[in-house]
Amino acid sequence: MGYEYALVHLKFTIPPAIILSVLYRPLVTAADIYKIVFLVTVAVVSTIPWDSYLIRNRIWSYPSNVIIGPTLFQIPLEEVFFFMIQTYNTSLLYLLLSKPTFHSAYILSVSRQKARAYRTAGQLLLALVIAKGVYYIRDAKEKTYLGLILAWAGPVLLFLWTIAYQFLVGLPWTNTILPIILPTVYLWIVDTLALRRGTWVIEAGTKFGWQLWDGLEIEEAAFFLATNTLIVFGLIAFDNALAILYAFPTLFPNVPPLPSPAQLTLGLLTPSDKYDEERVRGLKDAVARLRGKSRSFYLASGAFYGRLRIDLILVYSFCRVADDLVDHAQAPQEARDWIMKLQKFMDIAYEPSKHSQSVREYVMDTFSADIRLALLLLPTSYLPRKPFDELLEGFWMDLQFEGLKSDTQFPDSELAPPIKSEQELEIYASRVAGTVAELCIELAFHHHCNNSTADDRSAIVKHGHQVGIALQYVNIARDISVDASIGRVYMPLTWLSEENLTVEDVLKSPKGPVVDGLRSRLLDKAFELYNGGRVAIEDLPDPVRGPMRVAVESYMEIGRVLRQKEYQVKSGRATVPKKRRIWVAWKTLNRL
Numbered sequence: 357m358g359y360e361y362a363l364v365h366l367k368f369t370i371p372p373a374i375i376l377s378v379l380y381r382p383l384v385t386a387a388d389i390y391k392i393v394f395l396v397t398v399a400v401v402s403t404i405p406w407d408s409y410l411i412r413n414r415i416w417s418y419p420s421n422v423i424i425g426p427t428l429f430q431i432p433l434e435e436v437f438f439f440m441i442q443t444y445n446t447s448l449l450y451l452l453l454s455k456p457t458f459h460s461a462y463i464l465s466v467s468r469q470k471a472r473a474y475r476t477a478g479q480l481l482l483a484l485v486i487a488k489g490v491y492y493i494r495d496a497k498e499k500t501y502l503g504l505i506l507a508w509a510g511p512v513l514l515f516l517w518t519i520a521y522q523f524l525v526g527l528p529w530t531n532t533i534l535p536i537i538l539p540t541v542y543l544w545i546v547d548t549l550a551l552r553r554g555t556w557v558i559e560a561g562t563k564f565g566w567q568l569w570d571g572l573e574i575e576e577a578a579f580f581l582a583t584n585t586l587i588v589f590g591l592i593a594f595d596n597a598l599a600i601l602y603a604f605p606t607l608f609p610n611v612p613p614l615p616s617p618a619q620l621t622l623g624l625l626t627p628s629d630k631y632d633e634e635r636v637r638g639l640k641d642a643v644a645r646l647r648g649k650s651r652s653f654y655l656a657s658g659a660f661y662g663r664l665r666i667d668l669i670l671v672y673s674f675c676r677v678a679d680d681l682v683d684h685a686q687a688p689q690e691a692r693d694w695i696m697k698l699q700k701f702m703d704i705a706y707e708p709s710k711h712s713q714s715v716r717e718y719v720m721d722t723f724s725a726d727i728r729l730a731l732l733l734l735p736t737s738y739l740p741r742k743p744f745d746e747l748l749e750g751f752w753m754d755l756q757f758e759g760l761k762s763d764t765q766f767p768d769s770e771l772a773p774p775i776k777s778e779q780e781l782e783i784y785a786s787r788v789a790g791t792v793a794e795l796c797i798e799l800a801f802h803h804h805c806n807n808s809t810a811d812d813r814s815a816i817v818k819h820g821h822q823v824g825i826a827l828q829y830v831n832i833a834r835d836i837s838v839d840a841s842i843g844r845v846y847m848p849l850t851w852l853s854e855e856n857l858t859v860e861d862v863l864k865s866p867k868g869p870v871v872d873g874l875r876s877r878l879l880d881k882a883f884e885l886y887n888g889g890r891v892a893i894e895d896l897p898d899p900v901r902g903p904m905r906v907a908v909e910s911y912m913e914i915g916r917v918l919r920q921k922e923y924q925v926k927s928g929r930a931t932v933p934k935k936r937r938i939w940v941a942w943k944t945l946n947r948l
C-alpha cells in the first residue's frame with residue numbers, strides 16, 4: 357500500500373479541477389451539469405472494461421506500493437478517479453472556452469459539398485485508425501497496447517464525427533483544437549513524471565518502445581490525445597444536438613430545459629435538408645451584427661442560453677437594423693420613409709388579416725437583401741407591439757435633429773432640437789431604450805415562467821424601463837462628440853442655458869470642462885435611475901437574473917469608466933477594456 361498515485365491527483369489533477377470550477381461556477385447552467393454528469397458516466401462505464409482488460413492481461417500494471425489498495429474490476433480506485441477527473445477537467449475547459457459561442461449559428465457552417473468532403477475525409481482517416489488498431493492487436497505483442505487504444509477510441513470517434521462533422525468543422529479552433537491540446541499536453545507532462553517515478557508501468561513486451569520525448573511513451577501520448585478528443589467530440593455532439601433543438605421551433609416546438617438523451621438523439625438525427633436554412637442564415641447574420649456593433653451586449657449574450665439567447669440576439673438585430681436605417685439615411689426624407697416602412701412592417705406583422713400582402717412579401721419588396729432576415733425572424737408572435745411602436749416614435753424624435761445640420765439657429769420651433777427639457781430627455785430615452793428593456797423582460801418571462809403575478813410583472817417592467825433609460829443616458833454621455841459630429845445634442849437645452857451654452861457651442865466644440873460637467877450630471881442621473889430600478893432584476897425568473905445583471909452591468913460599466921476617465925477610445929467612443937468587461941461580467945454573475 358502507498359500514496360504515490362493518490363499524490364499525483366493531489367498535486368496534478370485536483371488543483372486544475374478546483375481552479376476551473378471556481379472560474380466556471382458563475383457561468384454554470386443546469387444543462388452544463390447535465391453534460392458533465394453524462395460525459396463522466398459514459399467515460400467511466402466505457403473505460404472500465406477496457407482498462408480492466410489491460411490490467412488483467414498485464415499490459416498495464418501498478419506496483420502495489422504506489423496505490424492505496426481498493427480496486428474495481430482490478431482497477432485501482434485512483435485510476436477510476438482519474439477517468440472521472442480527466443473528463444471533468446477537459447469538459448470544464450471546453451465549456452469555459454465555448455461559453456461565448458452562439459452554437460445555433462454553426463449548424464450549417466460550410467457548404468453541403470465541402471461538408472461531404474470533410475465527412476468522407478474524417479471517416480476514412482478514422483477507419484484507417486481502427487484498421488491499424490485491429491492490425492496491431494492481431495500482429496505482435498509490442499504493438500498490443502497502441503492497438504487497443506486505437507481500436508477502442510476509433511469507433512466512438514468515428515460515430516461522433518459522423519453525427520456532428522458539419523457542426524464541428526465550422527466551430528472556432530478555440531472550441532475544438534484548444535480544449536483537446538491543452539489538457540493533452542498537460543497530461544503528457546504529468547504522465548512523464550508518473551512513469552519516471554514508477555507510479556504506473558507499461559509492460560515492456562506490449563509497447564513499441566518509442567518515446568515522444570524523454571520519458572513519454574508513444575502509447576501514453578496516444579491515450580491522452582484519444583481520450584481528450586473523445587471528451588471534446590462528445591461535448592460538441594451534445595452542443596450540436598442542443599443547437600438544433602433550440603434553433604428550429606417549428607421542428608421542435610417544446611424543448612425542456614434538460615432534453616432527454618432520446619430528444620437529443622432525435623435532434624442530431626434530423627436530416628439536414630429538414631433544417632430551415634434561411635433561419636440559420638438569419639441567426640448567423642444577427643450574431644455577426646451583435647458582435648460587430650456592441651461589445652458589451654455581445655459579451656452579455658454569452659451568459660444567456662437556449663431560446664432566450666436566440667430571441668435576444670434577434671431582437672438586437674432588428675433594433676440595430678432599424679436604428680441604422682434611420683441614422684445612416686442620406687437625407688431626412690429617406691429617414692422618414694424608412695420609419696414609415698418599419699411602421700407598415702409592424703402593421704402587417706401584428707395585424708396580417710387587414711393587409712393583402714404577407715409579411716414576407718412586404719419585406720422582400722421593401723428592404724435590401726442584407727437586412728431582410730432581421731425583420732423576418734423578429735419573434736413578433738409572442739412580443740407585444742407597443743414597445744416597437746414607441747421605439748419608432750423615438751426614431752421620429754431623432755429626425756428632428758436634421759434641421760439643425762443646415763441651420764444651427766433655430767428661431768422657429770420646427771428647427772429646434774427635440775430635447776429641450778429634462779422631461780423630454782426622459783421621454784426620448786424611454787422610447788429608445790426603456791422599450792428595449794421591456795422587450796427583454798417580455799422574452800425572459802416568455803421563455804422562463806415563474807410564479808409572479810401580473811402585478812409583479814408590471815412592477816418589474818416599470819423598473820426595467822427605468823434601468824433602460826439609465827443605459828440610454830450612459831449611451832448619450834459616451835457619445836457626446838460622436839453625436840455632435842452628426843448634428844445632434846441630446847443634453848436638454850435647459851441644462852445648456854444654465855451653463856450659458858447654446859446647442860451651436862456644443863456642436864462646434866463638444867469637449868472641454870463645461871461639457872465634462874454636463875456629462876457628469878447626466879451620469880449622475882443614470883446611476884440614480886439604475887440604483888432605483890436594478891433591484892427588480894432579482895424578481896426575474898431564476899435562470900435570467902445573472903445574465904440580465906451582466907447585460908445591465910456591462911453597459912453601466914461604460915458609465916463608470918467615463919466617470920473615472922479610464923477608458924480607451926475606439927471610433928471616437930469610450931469603451932471598456934476587454935479584460936475589465938470580462939471581470940465585471942464574472943464578478944456580476946458571482947453575486948448570489
Ligand SMILES: CC(C)=CCC/C(C)=C/CC/C(C)=C/CC/C(C)=C/[C@@H]1[C@@H](COP(=O)(O)OP(=O)(O)O)[C@]1(C)CC/C=C(\C)CC/C=C(\C)CCC=C(C)C
Nearest residue numbers: 650657672675676789792793820823824827828892893907
Ligand atoms: C444580451 C442582450 C441583453 C441583448 C439584447 C439587447 C438589445 C435588444 C439591444 C437593443 C439595441 C439597439 C440597437 C436598440 C436601438 C435603440 C438604441 C440605440 C438603444 C440603446 C442601446 C445602446 O446600444 P449601442 O451602444 O449598441 O447603441 P449605439 O451604438 O449607440 O447605436 C441602448 C442603450 C438600449 C439598451 C437597453 C437594453 C439592452 C435593455 C437592457 C435590459 C434591461 C434594462 C432590463 C433590466 C431588467 C430589470 C428588471 C431592471
